[in-house]
Amino acid sequence: MTLKGRKAVVTGSTSGIGLAYARAFAQEGADVMINGFGEAGAIEAERARIEADFGVKAVYSAADMTKPDQIAAMVAEAETTFGALDILVNNAGIQHVSPIEDFPPEKWDMILAINLSAAFHAMRAAIPGMKSRGWGRIISTASAHSLVASPFKSAYVSAKHAIAGLTKTAALELATHKITVNCISPGYVWTPLVEKQIPDTMKARGLTKEQVIQNVILEAQPTKEFVTSEQVAAIAAFLCSDAAAQITGANISIDGGWTAA
Ligand code: NAD
Numbered sequence: 001m002t003l004k005g006r007k008a009v010v011t012g013s014t015s016g017i018g019l020a021y022a023r024a025f026a027q028e029g030a031d032v033m034i035n036g037f038g039e040a041g042a043i044e045a046e047r048a049r050i051e052a053d054f055g056v057k058a059v060y061s062a063a064d065m066t067k068p069d070q071i072a073a074m075v076a077e078a079e080t081t082f083g084a085l086d087i088l089v090n091n092a093g094i095q096h097v098s099p100i101e102d103f104p105p106e107k108w109d110m111i112l113a114i115n116l117s118a119a120f121h122a123m124r125a126a127i128p129g130m131k132s133r134g135w136g137r138i139i140s141t142a143s144a145h146s147l148v149a150s151p152f153k154s155a156y157v158s159a160k161h162a163i164a165g166l167t168k169t170a171a172l173e174l175a176t177h178k179i180t181v182n183c184i185s186p187g188y189v190w191t192p193l194v195e196k197q198i199p200d201t202m203k204a205r206g207l208t209k210e211q212v213i214q215n216v217i218l219e220a221q222p223t224k225e226f227v228t229s230e231q232v233a234a235i236a237a238f239l240c241s242d243a244a245a246q247i248t249g250a251n252i253s254i255d256g257g258w259t260a261a
Contacts, residue, residue: 002241004029007082009075009126011065011118012092014038016191017141019046020229021089024237026054033078035061036092057082065092065118066110075125084133087240088126090119090140090163095193097152097200108155115159116166123170127179136179137240140167141232144187144255150220152204160185164251171249180248184235187255188217190226223256 008025012018014036022032034047043060050058059081063074078085093115096107119140130136145153146160164183171181188194194217201212218224232254238244239252253259 001029003087003237006030006086006240007033007078007084008087008089008240009033009061009078009085009122010035010089010091011063011074011122012036013089014043014046016193017186017189017229017232018089018091020233021091021236022058023050023053024230024233025087025240026050026056026058028237028240029054029056030087030240031057031059031082033059033061033074033081035063035065035074037062066113068117068121071118071121072125075122079129085126085129086133086135087137088122088130088139089236090122090138092118093141093193095153095156095197097197097204099152099204100154103154111155112159115156116162119163119166123166123181127170127174130179131174131177134178136174136177138170138174138179138181139236139239140183142167142183142185142251144185144220144253144258146183146185146251147253147259152201167251168249175248178245180239180245182239182247182250182252184232184239185251185253185255185259186227186232187221187253187258188226189229189232191229194226220258221256222258222261225256227254227256 008030010022013022013034022034047058047060061074063070142163143160145157146164149157167183
């Protein structure tokens with residue numbers, strides 16, 4: 001129970017990697033605030049399951065990561081409900097696959113808002129409390145696309161490269177405050193986000209579903225296997241431990257060898 005008594009907010013944690021982070025922190029004893037969209041009954045079931053499985057407090061925030069005022073209110077609510085916010089994970093993210101000349105400008109704006117600017121707004125709100133308590137962990141889910149590009153993902157690749165830069169900047173600013181700031185860069189993890197981009201990739205490249213999975217997605221990953229959400233979450237739990245106190249400003253790859261090539 002390395003996180004007993006810690007309080008965590010994980011954005012975009014109603015499914016996929018975010019939900020795995022929330023469950024991994026709860027397993028280590030942290031109280032968690034989950035966030036994201038979805039069907040109300042399903043979200044409540046996941047929230048209750050965290051409390052039942054791990055005996056911690058789990059609450060839900062419906063804050064929309066495109067709205068800076070809602071992001072600040074989410075952080076304030078966590079501090080009021082839990083009495084502190086020790087761990088912030090910027091994880092909410094969306095994707096859109098299209099050639100630049102056809103890329104809808106409103107999709108560009110939305111991807112930059114959710115995948116990049118939301119992290120700035122959440123950090124801005126969370127840092128004063130972390131500084132005053134002299135402890136904090138800020139983690140963002142970047143991507144292999146923070147290090148390398150793929151065609152047809154201009155907004156996503158731009159936002160993910162930028163989140164790695166934001167991570168390094170915040171790490172330097174907070175280095176003497178016992179607050180570490182890192183990002184994790186997964187390769188392909190089988191989640192709704194990956195599943196949803198298959199039809200657009202089929203269209204953009206003129207391929208079948210099987211060809212997209214084998215020749216596009218797993219083509220990039222030398223192990224030819226998907227990363228699991230639980231493997232990504234295990235890194236986050238480690239980054240929150242005392243053993244990781246000197247890891248800051250890092251961009252940690254978990255990509256089956258993708259960015260080694
Ligand atoms: P997912 O679709 O399962 O989860 C995305 C989460 O973000 C959901 O909870 C969703 O409700 C939430 N969300 C979306 N828009 C939101 C908004 N406006 N406000 C609040 N929440 C919002 O996807 P995932 O694969 O688990 O992705 C999580 C993160 O991991 C993303 O940042 C993604 O870019 C990153 N990532 C995923 C992969 C992958 O292969 N799946 C690889 C590298 C990085």
